[in-house]
Amino acid sequence: MKNLFLILFGAFALLTNAQEQDPKAKAILDDLSKTTKSHKTISADYSLIMFNKDKKQVEKQIGKVLIKGQKFKLEIPGNTIVCDGKTLWNYSKDAKEVTIKNFDATNEDQLNPSTIFTMYETGYKYKYDKEEKVGTTTYQVIDLYPAVKPEKKKFHTIKLYVDKTKKQVGQLKMLMKDGGTQVYEIKGLKSNVEMADNLFVFDLKGFKADQINDERD
DSSP states (O other): HHHHHHHHHHOOOOOOGGGGOHHHHHHHHHHHHHHTTTOOOOOEEEEEEEEEETOOOEEEEEEEEEEEEEEEEETTTTHHHHHHHEEEEEEEEETTEEEEOOOOOTTTTTTGGGGGGTTTGGEEEEEEEEEEEEETTEEEEEEEESSGGGOSSSSEEEEEEEETTOOSEEEEEEEEETTEEEEEEEEEESSSSOOOOOGOOOOOTTTGGGEEOOOOO
């Protein structure tokens, strides 16, 4: 689970040369970027469905994410992850333990859901694929190909589904090198909802010393 989020939300370096990109895809992504960056906050539910190479569902998870700039709160099965932009708290519900780390937005190995809506801007080549209707929503589908150390990625393509009307991400399909597929669907997205800063600070009140693993420098 953790590795999947690292792939999905990792911040990548090196912007791919715009002249080499598909102009139709670029126009769609530019509109998406403009819309996304106009949001002061984002709240969304998500579902994550994993399929094996035989197209059989092997896992499904449901969660929620709150984003305010570099701050975020992520609810995933078994964990609550909170970040105020400087400190990252990971609470394991089963172990009833909290791990605390310094947060570095440029570190590809750290979970960073605040980049999901702009991840295509760096480290990818992109190409327009098609227009596809899912239910009542029409999506413009963009194929993303990792351009930075692609040999180290577990996927070869991400299909990004952009709502044609709302100019927002509705779905990501990750085509894995092992033949599997991971589908990340964003539901109930709301923007510019009031969020107090204390939502992004984990309250350690009530935890004993042996329940807190502080790994900060």
